[in-house]
Amino acid sequence: MPTRLFSPYSLRGLTLSNRIVVSPMAQYSGNAANEATDWHLMHYGNLAVSGPGLVILEATAVEPRGRVGQYDIGLWTDAQAESLKRVLGFCRQYGKAAIGIQLAHSGRKGSTARPWEGLAYQGEAEGGFTPVSGSDIPYPGRPNPVVLDHAGLAEVKDYFVAATRRAAAIGFDLVEVHAAHGYLLQSFLSPLSNSRNDEYGGDLAGRMRFPLEVFAAMRAAWPADKPMGLRVNGSDWMEGGWTLDDAVVFAKALKDLGCDYVCASSGGSHPDQKLDVGPGYQVPMARRIREEAGLPTMAVGLINEPAQAEQAIRDGAADLVALGRGMTYDPRWAWHAAEALRETAEFAPQYARSHPTMRFGDFTKLVPGAGKKG
Numbered sequence: 001m002p003t004r005l006f007s008p009y010s011l012r013g014l015t016l017s018n019r020i021v022v023s024p025m026a027q028y029s030g031n032a033a034n035e036a037t038d039w040h041l042m043h044y045g046n047l048a049v050s051g052p053g054l055v056i057l058e059a060t061a062v063e064p065r066g067r068v069g070q071y072d073i074g075l076w077t078d079a080q081a082e083s084l085k086r087v088l089g090f091c092r093q094y095g096k097a098a099i100g101i102q103l104a105h106s107g108r109k110g111s112t113a114r115p116w117e118g119l120a121y122q123g124e125a126e127g128g129f130t131p132v133s134g135s136d137i138p139y140p141g142r143p144n145p146v147v148l149d150h151a152g153l154a155e156v157k158d159y160f161v162a163a164t165r166r167a168a169a170i171g172f173d174l175v176e177v178h179a180a181h182g183y184l185l186q187s188f189l190s191p192l193s194n195s196r197n198d199e200y201g202g203d204l205a206g207r208m209r210f211p212l213e214v215f216a217a218m219r220a221a222w223p224a225d226k227p228m229g230l231r232v233n234g235s236d237w238m239e240g241g242w243t244l245d246d247a248v249v250f251a252k253a254l255k256d257l258g259c260d261y262v263c264a265s266s267g268g269s270h271p272d273q274k275l276d277v278g279p280g281y282q283v284p285m286a287r288r289i290r291e292e293a294g295l296p297t298m299a300v301g302l303i304n305e306p307a308q309a310e311q312a313i314r315d316g317a318a319d320l321v322a323l324g325r326g327m328t329y330d331p332r333w334a335w336h337a338a339e340a341l342r343e344t345a346e347f348a349p350q351y352a353r354s355h356p357t358m359r360f361g362d363f364t365k366l367v368p369g370a371g372k373k374g
């Protein structure tokens with residue numbers, strides 16, 4: 001019986017060959033000008049030839065103050081766009097996966113050292129900057145952010161739109177808006193980090209207003225035949241924080257603005273969060289959003305077994321399944337899942353002889369492209 005995981009899926013004019021997505025994962029490997037480097041060429045190039053339907057590039061800062069750290073990649077200069085075009089060109093030349101990009105602003109969590117250097121805040125003396133946010137509530141342990149007034153909000157929105165235009169000009173297939181994990185857009189959504197007393201704070205409608213305005217402006221700047229999704233928190237895992245009920249209301253509003261899918265993630269708003277982590281722990285969040293908001297969902301979070309990924313789609317919890325750490329641990333995850341589920345995944349012809357079915361085969365019978373389905 002054909003599986004759901006390896007069935008094609010269409011979002012607007014984009015058809016993915018299967019439902020397997022490489023989740024956006026910061027590589028902390030940009031150069032001093034926040035351009036993509038050879039690391040990105042190797043990392044995304046390798047993933048693009050390894051069978052997933054979609055690879056989403058890491059959180060890419062829309063402006064200098066939107067960087068999580070100094071080694072982020074960005075998309076506010078033409079040179080940054082050129083560096084990403086090189087990565088995209090490689091992925092297109094050798095791989096079959098669709099390629100998306102996550103656009104992000106770090107907000108009050110900006111300017112930190114890389115994880116392997118301890119994640120401490122880096123001030124100007126260390127080449128960092130003072131973070132900005134919608135409210136005067138620092139992320140615990142970090143400095144007080146500069147509060148964005150109306151002009152500041154308009155400027156941030158313009159940066160998101162300009163990055164979207166650059167992503168379109170380079171030819172990305174999909175844009176994902178980062179509105180999770182305590183970064184700028186999510187800090188507006190969560191009552192833990194939004195104390196504004198203007199139209200961008202207060203009740204849920206007020207807290208959603210700025211992220212929705214940004215989404216609408218980006219959607220208008222992005223080609224109508226290409227999909228745009230958004231990563232949302234299903235929970236802050238904190239008393240008094242953002243809830244799954246809130247995420248459903250938010251997803252309904254996004255749907256009205258032409259959002260094509262929501263990826264249900266969680267956490268990152270506060271260090272005291274009480275995460276309840278286990279296999280597929282965020283899948284129920286994707287399910288509720290899908291069922292109640294009627295929007296396609298992407299499930300993510302400890303979905304490492306092929307049968308588990310298949311089940312999330314078969315059960316109707318999600319339309320797409322994203323893998324993060326499992327994918328860097330085993331970049332050929334899609335090939336191995338295809339083998340486990342008796343399916344086929346895109347297979348670079350250069351590697352065709354390594355496919356299990358070819359090990360005892362006559363490789364002289366291989367014709368160019370014959371190994372593409374393995």
Ligand SMILES: Cc1cc2nc3c(=O)[nH]c(=O)nc-3n(C[C@H](O)[C@H](O)[C@H](O)COP(=O)(O)O)c2cc1C
Nearest residue numbers: 023024025026058059300301302303323324325326
């Ligand atoms: C090294 C690393 C970097 C990450 N960077 C991002 C990111 O840029 N944007 C994002 O939305 N999530 C990011 N995440 C979260 C992953 O996309 C994913 O949601 C999370 O790791 C859970 O999925 P997994 O259990 O399959 O790894 C990152 C995770 C890791 C491990």
